Structures are given as structure tokens and as C-alpha cells.
Amino acid sequence: MKLGRLNHVGVAVPSMHDAIAYYREVMGASLITAPFDMPEQGVKVAFVNTPGEAGTAGTQIELIEPLGETSPIAGFIAKNPAGGQHHLCYEVADIEAARAWFTAQGKRILGPTRIGAHGTPIFFLHPKDMLGQLTEIMETPRGDH
Amino acid sequence: MKLGRLNHVGVAVPSMHDAIAYYREVMGASLITAPFDMPEQGVKVAFVNTPGEAGTAGTQIELIEPLGETSPIAGFIAKNPAGGQHHLCYEVADIEAARAWFTAQGKRILGPTRIGAHGTPIFFLHPKDMLGQLTEIMETPRGDH
Numbered sequence: 001m002k003l004g005r006l007n008h009v010g011v012a013v014p015s016m017h018d019a020i021a022y023y024r025e026v027m028g029a030s031l032i033t034a035p036f037d038m039p040e041q042g043v044k045v046a047f048v049n050t051p052g053e054a055g056t057a058g059t060q061i062e063l064i065e066p067l068g069e070t071s072p073i074a075g076f077i078a079k080n081p082a083g084g085q086h087h088l089c090y091e092v093a094d095i096e097a098a099r100a101w102f103t104a105q106g107k108r109i110l111g112p113t114r115i116g117a118h119g120t121p122i123f124f125l126h127p128k129d130m131l132g133q134l135t136e137i138m139e140t141p142r143g144d145h
Numbered sequence: 146m147k148l149g150r151l152n153h154v155g156v157a158v159p160s161m162h163d164a165i166a167y168y169r170e171v172m173g174a175s176l177i178t179a180p181f182d183m184p185e186q187g188v189k190v191a192f193v194n195t196p197g198e199a200g201t202a203g204t205q206i207e208l209i210e211p212l213g214e215t216s217p218i219a220g221f222i223a224k225n226p227a228g229g230q231h232h233l234c235y236e237v238a239d240i241e242a243a244r245a246w247f248t249a250q251g252k253r254i255l256g257p258t259r260i261g262a263h264g265t266p267i268f269f270l271h272p273k274d275m276l277g278q279l280t281e282i283m284e285t286p287r288g289d290h
Contacts, residue, residue: 003175003196005196005198006154006203009151011276011278026247027235028147050151051148052197052198053150053201053202054201056199057198058150058203058204082272082277083276083277084272084277127229128227131164131227132229133228133229133230
């Protein structure tokens with residue numbers, strides 16, 4: 001496997017409203033997507049766009065807020081009430097090849113491959129097998145980030 | 146202030162040797178800088194380069210290993226023995242203007258402005274004031290990342 005683009009850094013937040021205000025007013029972000037619910041993942045999601053080099057799109061910050069008390073990130077927010085870095089997401093050209101690669105390396109994959117917030121297939125890997133980092137692998141969107 | 150490029154994600158690791166092997170062998174990184182000591186920060190540092198869009202340089206992963214038992218990240222590794230995401234670093238055009246901006250917003254700045262791992266001035270902001278994220282602000286290197 002070849003290391004792909006760092007698509008986004010997932011940041012868990014207690015309040016999407018406050019997090020968007022923080023990125024606009026404190027960090028000076030101008031491009032933040034409208035929040036939307038992903039009920040199957042138990043999160044509300046919005047992306048903060050950061051600039052890359054030479055006018056390209058940089059790595060995004062993915063804001064995720066728990067959607068209800070049974071959200072998979074409810075426990076993370078209970079432990080980190082101010083919010084915190086939650087996961088790193090790398091792109092791959094072929095999600096099935098990546099899944100086979102990590103499986104062959106004995107890495108624990110968390111659940112089935114599913115459609116992520118960018119509309120392409122994703123899966124997550126266990127942080128204890130990934131240098132302490134909850135790692136998302138995502139197939140590169142075709143034509144657009 | 147205008148949101149700048151996400152220069153790097155800081156990842157604290159218990160072993161630089163093992164972390165470099167992980168990024169090469171599991172994640173498929175080909176460009177990892179030689180590790181060097183930053184005794185004044187109490188860390189050993191190496192950068193993993195990730196690709197950006199259209200052949201540009203993407204956000205780096207900054208691997209940091211504690212340099213001695215009094216390292217400021219020794220406690221983080223004690224709590225996260227496998228390693229973990231430690232900080233986010235954003236670029237700004239003018240470090241003094243950025244320092245004045247965050248000071249005016251009542252954000253706690255951790256220590257003086259100093260020279261960071263990329264050879265440009267940096268400072269850190271308190272995670273409790275920054276959406277739970279230890280945040281590094283770094284002046285954009287001139288001509289090169």
C-alpha cells in the first residue's frame with residue numbers, strides 16, 4: 001500500500017453550533033459545510049476546509065457531534081467534555097485492496113465497509129493496532145474532494 | 146485572522162523506531178525525514194510526508210518521542226502507551242500578529258514564541274481554550290515546507 005492523502009482529521013465536539021462559531025471567529029475559517037446528520041453512524045457532521053499549497057484543497061477538519069445518547073462518540077465526549085481529536089482519515093485508490101492489505105497485516109477492522117460522509121466507501125481500524133490512532137480509510141472521491 | 150494551512154498533526158509515540166517502521170510498512174509512507182533531537186522542547190522529532198492534491202505537499206504527520214523522563218510529553222505517553230494524536234499545527238503569515246489576535250481573544254498562550262521543528266517561530270495555545278485541541282501556530286516557512 002502507498003500512503004494516500006490525509007483527507008481529514010476528525011474532531012469530536014460537544015456542540016456543532018459552538019464548534020462552527022469557534023472555527024469562524026477564533027480560527028478564521030471561511031469555508032464550512034452545512035452540518036448534516038448521519039444517523040447510521042450516530043453523528044452530526046460538518047467539514048471545515050483548510051487551504052492546501054498553491055490553491056489546492058487542504059486536509060479538512062471533520063467536526064462530529066454526538067447524535068443522541070447512544071452515539072458511538074458519546075463516551076469520547078464524556079471523557080473529553082471540551083472536545084478533542086478523534087480520528088485520522090487517509091485516502092486510498094481502492095477500498096477493497098486496502099481492506100485486504102490491513103487484514104493480511106492482522107489489523108482489526110471495525111465493522112463492514114460502508115459509505116462515509118464524503119459518499120465513498122470507508123472503514124475504521126482499531127486504534128490499538130494503529131499506533132494509538134483510530135484510523136479511517138476512505139476511497140478517494142472521483143473528480144472532487 | 147484567516148485560517149491557514151494545516152501544516153502537521155502531531156502524534157506522540159513511545160518509540161520513534163517503531164513509529165517509523167509502522168508508517169513505512171503498514172501505512173506505506175515513502176518520505177520520512179531523519180529523526181532529530183529538540184532538547185529545548187524535550188522531544189525527538191521526525192516528519193512523515195503525505196501527498197497533497199495535484200502533486201503538492203500535504204499535511205505532515207509529526208512524530209514526537211519523549212526525550213528523557215522530564216519530557217513535556219512523558220505524561221501523555223504514560224496515559225496513552227500506544228501513542229496518540231497530540232496537537233494540530235496551523236500556519237500563519239505573521240506570528241506576532243497571530244499572537245496579538247489570540248491574546249485579544251483571551252486565549253491562553255503557553256510560553257514564549259520560539260523556533261519550532263521547521264525552523265520558523267511557533268507558539269502553543271491551551272487546549273481548554275481551543276475546542277479541546279492543543280493548538281500550535283507556526284509562521285509559514287518562506288519558499289519551502
